Amino acid sequence: MxxxxxxxxxxxxxxxxxxxxxxxxxCRKAGLDKNTPSRWVNGKTPIPAWVPAxxxxxxxxxxxxxxxxxxxxx
Numbered sequence: 001m002x003x004x005x006x007x008x009x010x011x012x013x014x015x016x017x018x019x020x021x022x023x024x025x026x027c028r029k030a031g032l033d034k035n036t037p038s039r040w041v042n043g044k045t046p047i048p049a050w051v052p053a054x055x056x057x058x059x060x061x062x063x064x065x066x067x068x069x070x071x072x073x074x
Contacts, residue, residue, distance in 0.1 A: 007052040009041045015055045019062060030054065 007015075016026060023037040039045040 006049075007047045007055075009043060009047070012037070012040060012047055012051065012055075015059065019055070019058055029058075 016023065019025075021029075023041075024034060026032070026037060027034050036045075040047045040051075
C-alpha cells in the first residue's frame, strides 16, 4: 500500500496480522490510546494518513530482518 492511499479497516487488520501484532502491540509501539484502533476498525474514526506509512515501514523492517538477520535453515 502506498503511503498516500487511504487504509481500510480490513487492510489495517491484515497488516497487523502480517506483522504478528495485536492492536495493543500497535498502540504500545505507536504511543496511542488502547481504544484508538478499535474506533478505526469499527469505522467510527478514519485511519490517519500516517498509519499506512508507519505500518509499511514496519513491514519493510520485518522483511529486511528476515533476509539479512535470521539464519538460513540448513
